Amino acid sequence: MELRHHLQRNLKRLRMPGILLNLEMRLQEAQENELGYVEFLSLVVQDEISNREGNNLKKRLKAAGFGQEKTFEGFDYQFNEEVFAPSVLRDLATCHFVEQRRNLVIGGPPGIGKTHIAKAIGHEVCRRQGDVLFRSTQSLLQDLLNHSQPIRSARLLKKCLKAELLILDDFAFRKLDQKESEMLYALADERLGRTSTILTSNRPPQDWYAIFPDPVISNSILDRLVSGAVKIIVTKGKSYRKEGIKVQADMPSTVIEGLGEGL
Ligand code: ADP
Numbered sequence: 001m002e003l004r005h006h007l008q009r010n011l012k013r014l015r016m017p018g019i020l021l022n023l024e025m026r027l028q029e030a031q032e033n034e035l036g037y038v039e040f041l042s043l044v045v046q047d048e049i050s051n052r053e054g055n056n057l058k059k060r061l062k063a064a065g066f067g068q069e070k071t072f073e074g075f076d077y078q079f080n081e082e083v084f085a086p087s088v089l090r091d092l093a094t095c096h097f098v099e100q101r102r103n104l105v106i107g108g109p110p111g112i113g114k115t116h117i118a119k120a121i122g123h124e125v126c127r128r129q130g131d132v133l134f135r136s137t138q139s140l141l142q143d144l145l146n147h148s149q150p151i152r153s154a155r156l157l158k159k160c161l162k163a164e165l166l167i168l169d170d171f172a173f174r175k176l177d178q179k180e181s182e183m184l185y186a187l188a189d190e191r192l193g194r195t196s197t198i199l200t201s202n203r204p205p206q207d208w209y210a211i212f213p214d215p216v217i218s219n220s221i222l223d224r225l226v227s228g229a230v231k232i233i234v235t236k237g238k239s240y241r242k243e244g245i246k247v248q249a250d251m252p253s254t255v256i257e258g259l260g261e262g263l
């Protein structure tokens with residue numbers, strides 16, 4: 001018993017709570033199943049690793065700022081099957097486009113699951129130990145330009161630039177002024193080809209040009225954000241919020257570009 005206390009104290013000193021938490025159970029298991037030394041050791045080491053990985057994921061999810069977390073496990077693939085083909089979503093869930101540092105645009109009417117899908121991809125990136133930042137575009141730009149909190153803004157900008165995946169939710173919600181556009185340009189330019197950005201929007205990309213103060217800046221920004229991106233533009237679909245939204249029957253439900261290019 002004395003020896004066991006000593007071991008527990010040492011595990012605490014070594015900061016190995018994963019082993020400590022499961023130790024009694026593993027000792028019992030070892031006795032009951034007459035485990036060999038290596039088997040036993042490998043089990044307890046695995047406990048420590050699993051515990052650390054779990055904690056890492058929790059930290060990443062918190063830092064990503066998802067608010068309400070959404071996952072592919074919690075996604076009903078059948079609900080909007082005609083607009084979001086399950087095979088396309090599974091492709092996106094592999095996060096290959098993030099590894100390839102490409103952007104993803106998801107446009108379409110409200111309530112169809114754009115934000116859910118973006119967050120679920122973010123969750124997958126966190127599981128793969130990537131840094132993610134999820135923000136509504138508007139509030140992110142406001143925070144980045146908040147001159148009353150310069151240190152906070154600078155820290156946030158650093159986080160935006162370094163995140164492997166930045167999710168700009170509700171893009172093109174309203175018109176942007178010169179300062180906001182310049183900040184967005186800086187973000188898009190710095191991140192291009194080095195990291196991946198997801199944009200979700202209730203407006204189709206052809207309407208995005210009009211939200212910037214002039215055509216030169218809109219072209220520069222959209223060229224960087226949209227040109228080489230995977231684009232999933234939904235023209236009709238059911239709202240999950242209120243079932244039965246009216247759709248125009250003569251329109252294709254989804255236009256997909258850029259998939260299959262090694263994604
Ligand atoms: P959008 O961003 O397209 O406006 P959201 O992704 O916010 O829509 O979806 C609205 C709500 O419906 C959210 O709570 C979301 O989790 C849920 N939702 C949407 N589509 C699905 C789906 N296919 N399966 C499960 N929940 C869904």
Ligand code: MG
Nearest residue numbers: 114115170200
């Ligand atoms: Mg949304």
